[in-house]
Structures are given as C-alpha cells and as structure tokens.
Amino acid sequence: MPELPEVETIARQLRARGVEGQKIQSLKINWARIVEPLSVSAFSKQVCGTTISEISREGKWLMFSLGSGKTIMIHLRMAGSLSMVPGPHDRIILNLSDGLTLYYRDTRKFGRWKLVDDPQEILGKLGPDALTRRFTRKYFSEAMLSRHRPVKPLILDQSIVAGLGNIYADEALWESKIHPERRSDSLVDAELEKLFKAIKHVLRVGVENQGTSLGEGKTNYRDLEGESGRNRAEVKAYGRSGKPCDRCKTPLKKIVVAQRGTTFCPLCQTI
C-alpha cells in the first residue's frame, strides 16, 4: 500500500512528533517474522536502550538511525502503518523515553523491520529516489532506452527508480499519455520528458496531499495521526476502471501488466 508519498508523510510526522532524540525504553514484538535478520529476542536486545537519532526515508524505506550506529530499516509493504494510538493488528510496540508509544500496525504481516549496520546494504540495491536530484532526466532516458520491456514494470522496478508503486505508476502513465505496455525503447524524447516530469509531479502532489487512501477499510492507508491521505481526489486512473477518462471521457480500461492490475485510458494513452 504505502508508496513514496505515504512513507514520506509518516517520516515527517514522526519528526514533528519529536520522535528523533528519544530513547527506546522497551519494545514488544507480536509477530516474529516481521523482524530480520534476527530473532525477536536478539532484535529487542540490540534495540532496547538505544536512542533514535534521526528519521529518514529513501524510496519506500523508512529509517531510524540509532545511537548505537545501527539502523532500523522499515518497509511497510502492502498494509503497514505507524500510529500513536493502539489499534487492532499492532505487531510491534515501541515505548519511548518521554512517555510516547509508537505502534506498528500491519494486518497482513508483510512489512519488515530490518536491523542493519549500514543502510547501504539495502539502499545500494535501489535506483535513485524519484524525488531527489540523483534521479535525472538523462539517467531516466538511458534506463528506458537501454531496455526493451513494457514501460510500466520498469518504472515499478525499485532498482531503476525508487518510490513508485502501483497507484503512482498508473497515474504517471496516464498523465504522460503513455500506454503501460508501451516498449520502453520505443519512447521518443518528448515522451520521456513527459513521463519523467509526470513521475516527479504525481509524487510531489501525493506528498502535498499526505498520501492516497482508497477507502475506509482496515487495510487502507492511514498516517501517523490516523488520518486518511487527501490525494484520492487527484487520482485519475488507478481504481477508476469503467469510469470516464478525465481528458477524453472514454471509459478507462483495466488490464494485467506484469502481474499487476493496471488501469489506463485506451484512447489517449498511446501504444
């Protein structure tokens, strides 16, 4: 569920709540497979008593740098979230020094908390974060033109560009009028320019709107304060199959591309 804008929102809210600088007094882990690569007891032992010195984000990874020099790297996968109040499906509970408690909630138990010596162990395998200057137009064009694959799975590939998931990928393709199955090396320069800008744009707007929440169910994205993101109002393609395209009124179509549901406009997104 959470993509770059949702993770960024949570990181900002954790900082605003003053979590940086706090000590982890104790923690409870209710689902062993979430922590890696250690056992529950080893993870707890290494984390307990350390201070969260800095909170950052790269792609869809949320990072707590610890005073010990190690880093907790959190991936929310499909349904993970962080909250300041208890709720159902809390898998990890952190008690912090000034009385705050942080709840890691994850109905589907897909999320992961990894304790690493060096974040580069994980970040080194990622492409540039889509909202940083390291993600350049030149890099993007070369990445697309050097491959002969449908464009959608390429922009979802975190080793090429980090941060896009299924929602923002469909949105970026809709905005740039490119068919999701279009071969990446067939894109002309003007299209690469449009797609590059669209990727940055949809993610920036997503961050401004504090993420996309699709409904009211328990598997839906909520921010640290339990609020829905407001970005659903900006969504033009994802989840709108059968509804009229915002540009041309043609009903949007849903297909499967590289095993992912994909919604697009069959008229204005050209193959």
Added chain:
DNA sequence: GAAGACCTGCTA
C-alpha cells in the same frame, strides 16, 4: 518472464 509465497480483509 511467470507463478507461487507471504497474510488478512474487503468486495463482487
């Protein structure tokens, strides 16, 4: 590539 695995909940 594609399919299965990891999980639970919602919707048709």
Added chain:
DNA sequence: TAGCAGGTCTTC
C-alpha cells in the same frame, strides 16, 4: 465463496 489488494522475494 472466489478473487483481488497500495509489495517484494524466491523459484521455476
């Protein structure tokens, strides 16, 4: 009740 879900990894 079957099928699908905002993600990624492993295994054919």
